[in-house]
Amino acid sequence: MAVLRTVIQDTHRKLEAAGIPDARLEAEVFVMNVMRMARQAIFSEQEAEVSEQQQASLDSMLERRFSREPLAYILGQREFYGINVMVTPDVLIPRPETEGLVEHALFMALMGMETTELTIADVGTGSGAIAINLAIHLPAAKIFAVDVADEVLDVASFNIRAHGVSDRVSLAIGDLLEAVPEAVDLIVANLPYIPSGRIPTLQPEVRMEPALALDGGDDGLDLVRRLLSQAKDKLKEHGIILLELDPEQVPVVQALALKHFPEGATGVEQDLAGMDRILAIHRQAPE
């Protein structure tokens, strides 16, 4: 029977040979998962035996990974802003950049608005990762989490229940803000923003994610444009919209937002790589 040390080395080598990025880290994550061990334990118990059943389950996971299925779909979960969310191939795997959107929404909600009893719309909720974190950190807020497909909402619904926030997060199906039943203080949206022509050039893992979550039309901004037109009726007078965008799109959307809200103001936030990533649109310029 093999021991942990050799299984980790072997897994690392196989992943590297298959051209998987971050092969070492992924080898550790796969082994932690099949052995149900914490990270420290896989290093401190290097001579622990790996059963045939555990090896077989590792091999079947690796087979899936060799066909470039994303790690998060194989494990069925992803950590996001300190919580684990279930992910299936029906939903986008939440990204670290989007944690910045949550962080900024929390900052706005706690510092920049007159009340903490906010109503918030998370448009294009996917796994529900944004809405759930906002509900956890803003206990007085009421949140509408919207998506366009039943199978996506099934995943969001599971996650919302698993994190115990279903009393404050209402799911709605529909096109962008049309499904939101009342005007809200804050709209948070990580909508599909990749130009259609760029989809075939994406990493194979990303191409396994739903096109509905990625494809933003010719210039990537089809949904963002529609959201801004709908926002007139669904954003309160002093409301704020926070959008995650591709850095190149930020100036275009900034100009568009000010056309829709001539009394408004915009601000840009960077992601961890220092790229312009989040656009804040204030319906009324702050005094």
Ligand SMILES: C[S@@+](CC[C@H](N)C(=O)[O-])C[C@H]1O[C@@H](n2cnc3c(N)ncnc32)[C@H](O)[C@@H]1O
């Ligand atoms: C980029 S993913 C974001 C998912 C999640 N909010 C996150 O950040 O991980 C975009 C989401 O928008 C949803 N979507 C696409 N078109 C939509 C529409 N017309 N109305 C509402 N949601 C839509 C997709 O199904 C997908 O879940």
